[in-house]
Amino acid sequence: MEKRNKRRVILFPLPLQGCINPMLQLAKILFSRGFSITIIHTRFNAPKSSDHPLFTFLQLPDGLSETQTQSRDVLLQLTLLNNNCENPLRQCLTKLIKPEEGCEISCLIDDSGWVFTQSVADSFNLPRFVLCAYKFTFFLGHLLVPQLRREGFLPFPDSEAEDSVPVFQPLRKKDLARIMGSKDQAEPLDAYLVKILETMKQASGLIVMSCEELDRDSIAESHRVFTFPIYPIGPPHIHDVPASSSSLFEPDQSCIPWLDKQETRSVIYVSLGSIVSVTESQFLEIACGLSQTNLSFLWVVRPGSVQGREWIESLPLGFMEGLNGKGKIVKWAPQIDVLAHRATGGFLTHNGWNSTLESICEGVPMISLPFVWDQWLNARFVSDVWRIGIHLEGRIERRVIERTVTRLMVEPEGEKIRGRVKVLRDEVRRSVQRGGSSSRHLDDLVDRITSF
Numbered sequence: 001m002e003k004r005n006k007r008r009v010i011l012f013p014l015p016l017q018g019c020i021n022p023m024l025q026l027a028k029i030l031f032s033r034g035f036s037i038t039i040i041h042t043r044f045n046a047p048k049s050s051d052h053p054l055f056t057f058l059q060l061p062d063g064l065s066e067t068q069t070q071s072r073d074v075l076l077q078l079t080l081l082n083n084n085c086e087n088p089l090r091q092c093l094t095k096l097i098k099p100e101e102g103c104e105i106s107c108l109i110d111d112s113g114w115v116f117t118q119s120v121a122d123s124f125n126l127p128r129f130v131l132c133a134y135k136f137t138f139f140l141g142h143l144l145v146p147q148l149r150r151e152g153f154l155p156f157p158d159s160e161a162e163d164s165v166p167v168f169q170p171l172r173k174k175d176l177a178r179i180m181g182s183k184d185q186a187e188p189l190d191a192y193l194v195k196i197l198e199t200m201k202q203a204s205g206l207i208v209m210s211c212e213e214l215d216r217d218s219i220a221e222s223h224r225v226f227t228f229p230i231y232p233i234g235p236p237h238i239h240d241v242p243a244s245s246s247s248l249f250e251p252d253q254s255c256i257p258w259l260d261k262q263e264t265r266s267v268i269y270v271s272l273g274s275i276v277s278v279t280e281s282q283f284l285e286i287a288c289g290l291s292q293t294n295l296s297f298l299w300v301v302r303p304g305s306v307q308g309r310e311w312i313e314s315l316p317l318g319f320m321e322g323l324n325g326k327g328k329i330v331k332w333a334p335q336i337d338v339l340a341h342r343a344t345g346g347f348l349t350h351n352g353w354n355s356t357l358e359s360i361c362e363g364v365p366m367i368s369l370p371f372v373w374d375q376w377l378n379a380r381f382v383s384d385v386w387r388i389g390i391h392l393e394g395r396i397e398r399r400v401i402e403r404t405v406t407r408l409m410v411e412p413e414g415e416k417i418r419g420r421v422k423v424l425r426d427e428v429r430r431s432v433q434r435g436g437s438s439s440r441h442l443d444d445l446v447d448r449i450t451s452f
């Protein structure tokens with residue numbers, strides 16, 4: 001560990017698992033470079049401070065009611081949080097930014113989804129860096145959504161659904177339509193995106209949780225939109241810093257001894273991240289599809305993620321027993337360890353950006369089942385550009401799932417896909433090693449923060 005450099009960085013993650021993980025990982029990286037760390041967080045989805053004893057944690061009152069915390073409408077939650085948290089953040093910073101002996105606050109790092117933080121940071125003369133927890137292609141592209149809508153992208157005839165979208169490659173029109181959302185979501189979504197772009201333009205830089213190896217074209221294009229520096233520092237979890245969990249849920253550690261008993265690359269791991277929910281019939285189709293493969297599976301079903309059900313009680317009677325030990329269902333898994341396990345041979349994923357990166361970094365081929373937002377783009381990269389997975393094209397049907405899992409896990413096609421993901425894994429892993437692209441960008445970022 002390097003010596004403390006008497007400088008403190010304040011990080012303020014958006015309270016979603018997919019944003020907390022990269023932000024806390026960034027905190028660990030900066031701590032290893034000598035910075036002291038303060039994490040400001042909402043009460044909603046508060047990270048566990050006990051998992052990070054070397055950081056200071058400060059909680060803001062966020063004003064969300066119990067019902068609002070349980071809502072499935074993430075856009076609504078983010079809007080409420082943005083409305084409620086400005087004053088609490090201002091008060092918190094007022095207390096923190098007192099001339100303190102021997103430790104200066106260098107900057108605020110927060111998520112682009114916080115749209116009030118730039119003006120707060122400005123009022124304290126505090127440089128603000130924005131963290132991009134998406135693939136950078138999506139980050140650039142999603143800011144175009146309001147303009148595309150104004151220009152009449154929607155509706156389009158069914159016959160054009162598979163056509164590509166030149167300004168948002170490699171999306172197909174049907175993917176972009178899903179990202180743009182339904183009519184009633186259009187107005188709040190577009191207003192939010194316009195605000196994100198407007199406030200972000202005044203930031204001191206953008207820290208991207210991707211690397212040149214995965215995002216070269218979009219990084220090269222970024223100067224057309226942003227004048228500030230971009231720091232693609234690579235998949236955050238493969239930097240050489242001590243491991244610690246930033247899970248909001250308790251990972252079921254029994255996954256690992258269970259995997260230890262399985263043959264090498266024999267298990268399909270299934271997880272749809274921290275936000276996606278499925279209908280009961282989709283859940284049953286996935287269950288039947290997996291069981292019909294006769295292959296081993298490890299499946300994360302978050303409590304509440306089957307709509308209208310507590311957990312897995314709608315599985316047919318005797319379903320688990322009928323698998324003869326070949327299936328295991330848990331509420332939350334130690335995902336990175338699962339993907340790194342020699343027994344894991346494939347990942348049926350919603351293609352959240354963290355899951356996609358984690359799978360690439362472990363060389364695990366994917367089956368893509370995106371549901372919302374950037375997942376549509378990540379899935380296209382996986383299946384159409386990098387060709388390291390197979391896209392389900394939304395077909396949550398037992399026969400399709402059975403067939404696709406079999407293709408990936410046991411057929412020659414799967415072997416080819418596995419070969420490609422291993423090549424990509426090696427390139428991406430090299431980026432964080434000394435002299436690699438991400439390692440150099442990280443050095444630049446540290447120099448920049450230190451220069452303030």
Ligand SMILES: O=c1ccn([C@@H]2O[C@H](COP(=O)(O)OP(=O)(O)O[C@H]3O[C@H](CO)[C@@H](O)[C@H](O)[C@H]3O)[C@@H](O)[C@H]2O)c(=O)[nH]1
Pocket residue numbers: 016017018019021133134247251271272273274275276300331332333334335336351352353354355356358372373374375
């Ligand atoms: O059983 C599990 C399941 C997931 N995870 C972790 O949880 C994170 C999940 O992140 P991600 O794969 O990005 O999915 P979401 O939680 O759904 O993330 C949201 O945020 C991401 C980053 O902005 C977006 O890419 C997604 O579309 C959005 O749904 C990953 O680090 C996983 O390792 C676990 O530790 N155990």
